[in-house]
Amino acid sequence: MNRIYFDNAATTALDKEVLDAMLPYMTTNFGNPSSIYSYGRESRLAIETARKTVARLLNAHPGEIFFTSGGTESNNTAILSAIRDLGCKHIITSAIEHHAVLHTVEHYGCGEEVTSHFVKLLPDGHVNLADLEFQLSSHKERCLVTLMHANNEIGNILDIDAVGTLCKKHNAIFHSDCVQTVGHYPLDLRKTPVHFISAAGHKFHGPKGIGILYVNDNIKVKPFIFGGGQERNMRAGTENLYGIVGFAKALELAMKNYEKDSKYIQSLKTYMIEKLKNNIKGVQFNGDQEGKCLYTVLSVAFPKTERSEMILFNLDINHICVSGGSACSSGADQDSHVIRAINNNPNLVTVRFSFSKYNTRQEVEAVVAKLQELI
Amino acid sequence: MLKFPIYLDHNATTPCDPRVVEAMIPYFTNNFGNAASRNHPFGWQAEEAVDNAREKVATLIGADPKEIIFTSGATEADNLAIKGVFEMYASKGNHIITCNIEHKAVLDTCKHIEKEGGEVTYLKVKDNGLIDLAELEAAIKPTTILIALMYANNEIGTIMPMKEISAIARKKGILVFSDATQAVGKVPVDVNKDGIDLMAFTAHKMYGPKGVGALYVRRKNPRVKVTAQIDGGGHERGMRSGTLNVPGIVGFGKACEICREEMEAETARVSKLRDKLENALLRIEESYLNGDKEHRLPHVTNISFKYVEGEGLMMGFNKEIAVSSGSACTSASLEPSYVLKALGLGDDLAHSSLRFGLGRFTTEDQIDYTIEQVTTTVNKLREMSPLWEMYKEGIDMNNIEWAHH
Numbered sequence: 001m002n003r004i005y006f007d008n009a010a011t012t013a014l015d016k017e018v019l020d021a022m023l024p025y026m027t028t029n030f031g032n033p034s035s036i037y038s039y040g041r042e043s044r045l046a047i048e049t050a051r052k053t054v055a056r057l058l059n060a061h062p063g064e065i066f067f068t069s070g071g072t073e074s075n076n077t078a079i080l081s082a083i084r085d086l087g088c089k090h091i092i093t094s095a096i097e098h099h100a101v102l103h104t105v106e107h108y109g110c111g112e113e114v115t116s117h118f119v120k121l122l123p124d125g126h127v128n129l130a131d132l133e134f135q136l137s138s139h140k141e142r143c144l145v146t147l148m149h150a151n152n153e154i155g156n157i158l159d160i161d162a163v164g165t166l167c168k169k170h171n172a173i174f175h176s177d178c179v180q181t182v183g184h185y186p187l188d189l190r191k192t193p194v195h196f197i198s199a200a201g202h203k204f205h206g207p208k209g210i211g212i213l214y215v216n217d218n219i220k221v222k223p224f225i226f227g228g229g230q231e232r233n234m235r236a237g238t239e240n241l242y243g244i245v246g247f248a249k250a251l252e253l254a255m256k257n258y259e260k261d262s263k264y265i266q267s268l269k270t271y272m273i274e275k276l277k278n279n280i281k282g283v284q285f286n287g288d289q290e291g292k293c294l295y296t297v298l299s300v301a302f303p304k305t306e307r308s309e310m311i312l313f314n315l316d317i318n319h320i321c322v323s324g325g326s327a328c329s330s331g332a333d334q335d336s337h338v339i340r341a342i343n344n345n346p347n348l349v350t351v352r353f354s355f356s357k358y359n360t361r362q363e364v365e366a367v368v369a370k371l372q373e374l375i
Numbered sequence: 376m377l378k379f380p381i382y383l384d385h386n387a388t389t390p391c392d393p394r395v396v397e398a399m400i401p402y403f404t405n406n407f408g409n410a411a412s413r414n415h416p417f418g419w420q421a422e423e424a425v426d427n428a429r430e431k432v433a434t435l436i437g438a439d440p441k442e443i444i445f446t447s448g449a450t451e452a453d454n455l456a457i458k459g460v461f462e463m464y465a466s467k468g469n470h471i472i473t474c475n476i477e478h479k480a481v482l483d484t485c486k487h488i489e490k491e492g493g494e495v496t497y498l499k500v501k502d503n504g505l506i507d508l509a510e511l512e513a514a515i516k517p518t519t520i521l522i523a524l525m526y527a528n529n530e531i532g533t534i535m536p537m538k539e540i541s542a543i544a545r546k547k548g549i550l551v552f553s554d555a556t557q558a559v560g561k562v563p564v565d566v567n568k569d570g571i572d573l574m575a576f577t578a579h580k581m582y583g584p585k586g587v588g589a590l591y592v593r594r595k596n597p598r599v600k601v602t603a604q605i606d607g608g609g610h611e612r613g614m615r616s617g618t619l620n621v622p623g624i625v626g627f628g629k630a631c632e633i634c635r636e637e638m639e640a641e642t643a644r645v646s647k648l649r650d651k652l653e654n655a656l657l658r659i660e661e662s663y664l665n666g667d668k669e670h671r672l673p674h675v676t677n678i679s680f681k682y683v684e685g686e687g688l689m690m691g692f693n694k695e696i697a698v699s700s701g702s703a704c705t706s707a708s709l710e711p712s713y714v715l716k717a718l719g720l721g722d723d724l725a726h727s728s729l730r731f732g733l734g735r736f737t738t739e740d741q742i743d744y745t746i747e748q749v750t751t752t753v754n755k756l757r758e759m760s761p762l763w764e765m766y767k768e769g770i771d772m773n774n775i776e777w778a779h780h
Contacts, residue, residue, distance in 0.1 A: 069620070226450075
């Protein structure tokens with residue numbers, strides 16, 4: 001039996017076209033981009049072309065795009081820079097951020113010099129903007145606001161413009177973890193009041209091991225990793241050439257097919273919601289599933305029974321790949337910090353279904369049919 | 376029939392071995408899972424592939440798989456080792472000993488440590504590129520927590536006496552970190568025999584992919600710990616968070632396996648070619664080998680051609696032959712190599728040097744062609760050089776007072 005992969009928020013399959021774009025840069029055009037002969041110059045050209053493509057697609061300047069090893073490194077870099085280079089003394093974040101943000105905030109923001117605080121959440125998991133404003137106005141020293149654009153477990157989408165505007169008003173630095181939205185939504189960074197965003201290639205059919213950090217032109221920061229002049233002295237280390245080429249290609253394809261793909265994936269999600277409502281008694285949804293939510297993520301809460309408690313296990317046995325929470329913490333299935341923060345109901349079991357362009361209606365039907373049987 | 380350009384810069388980077396690419400491809404499109412996904416086989420397959428690769432990487436350096444932390448490359452591993460030890464062992468001391476021909480990834484990180492309140496001693500190397508062990512011993516203080524010395528130098532290929540270095544460190548209970556980026560896969564490196572506690576290396580210098588490297592962190596005798604520099608999902612046993620670059624790691628593993636299996640034969644083959652090249656080029660008048668001839672990597676030679684500008688020399692044949700005048704990471708700058716200057720070379724010799732880095736796909740035909748091209752170009756440039764003419768006339772250049780305009 002073919003496996004059904006409904007865990008695209010954890011990672012996605014590389015697009016074949018992306019692989020084809022990358023392969024020449026592994027064996028033939030392999031030069032170190034810092035080398036000055038033809039092999040090196042060709043690599044440099046490929047990287048700068050990729051940077052321009054990424055900048056164009058996000059409507060940023062090429063000088064604002066820095067390639068990193070992934071979303072986690074980007075998040076760490078942004079938070080450290082805001083504290084070390086931009087004078088932020090207080091961090092405002094939320095309890096439902098990815099661990100790459102939460103643990104970094106814990107690392108830097110629990111000392112005497114830098115403090116941190118969670119913003120309040122509304123019952124549907126959205127950030128309480130009134131509380132954010134209250135917190136911003138109650139700190140005299142400069143704040144860093146780090147809030148994810150879309151949550152990886154429940155899919156809630158932040159009003160990034162509203163948050164950015166509030167931050168601007170209070171002279172705060174704003175970082176947004178956009179790992180779940182870059183490549184899935186058109187972003188216009190020139191019009192978005194944000195200082196840093198993070199993204200990762202492998203969430204939109206690009207390669208693993210490559211990400212970007214966008215740093216707004218108006219701020220100046222120092223490197224996080226030292227030891228070479230790469231990325232205009234901002235990120236040392238021989239560039240991941242094929243990864244950079246792959247990132248740009250994946251983003252290009254994602255944006256080119258955005259209308260078609262997003263509509264299609266949303267239709268799968270809507271279909272699954274409908275099917276679940278009609279076929280599974282007592283089913284609920286976490287977060288703002290039918291409101292401001294990713295079209296790729298569907299977080300479902302099933303009433304807890306002896307059978308539903310084993311649901312992840314049983315879905316796996318039936319070749320259906322889903323997750324309880326995020327991959328990064330999925331060792332502890334039922335104990336997602338996100339679900340705990342928004343809906344601490346011990347009588348529910350959460351399963352995250354997340355979709356991609358490679359999924360089909362037949363797969364949705366098969367999964368719901370299996371769920372009916374298993375619950 | 377020769378194909379141009381001939382690539383002789385394998386210390387900068389290497390092409391992926393086709394066997395490496397072949398091993399990676401299934402992990403891009405089919406087995407693409409997140410190695411941290413615990414609930415389904417896509418995740419397990421990815422995790423298994425990573426474990427498998429980890430074992431191959433560990434085997435190459437005589438380590439236990441649990442001692443390998445995957446990173447995005449050697450630079451990140453260098454940063455993690457130095458900053459991580461500095462933070463973790465802060466209560467023991469704040470002094471680090473390194474040397475003045477380390478790679479920038481180590482030197483710049485040490486500069487950063489100095490800004491953070493650390494103290495760093497930069498040992499000077501002797502004119503053969505090796506450190507003086509007595510000087511190392513004398514530099515040790517009660518506050519010394521780390522000795523950071525590269526296994527092999529990236530510009531001249533000299534190999535440091537790691538066993539002797541670690542013996543001194545062991546005696547005083549100091550940790551040894553080595554940037555072994557140029558050595559691993561090229562010469563036998565064994566963290567236990569060499570007494571190394573932390574070691575950085577990378578895939579793209581050994582026919583693996585760019586964007587993946589590793590830090591070896593000793594778990595026994597002594598158990599070494601580093602403070603994580605990238606926080607998040609707690610991957611790599613909490614020492615390095617971030618979704619694992621599964622295809623990259625698989626490629627790294629395969630590259631290590633091939634290097635281990637073929638090292639002996641490849642060393643014999645490539646060192647013979649290197650010697651042929653070197654002997655021929657040293658036959659050119661006023662050409663000098665840089666760095667120790669005995670203790671060095673089998674595939675690299677660094678030669679200065681006096682009275683010739685290295686950049687001009689490269690310009691002469693760089694459409695046909697890709698070589699470098701030093702490290703790639705600093706090759707865009709026109710400054711002479713700090714490594715060569717550290718050996719005591721004057722600007723004239725440092726400026727006239729070329730690094731030839733041979734590799735797995737280098738052939739004898741390519742070497743023959745290179746010998747011919749370099750020799751012709753050196754001679755041609757010297758014919759046009761007034762300095763060469765003066766030298767030939769027996770004028771001692773050091774005694775000339777140059778007029779300023």
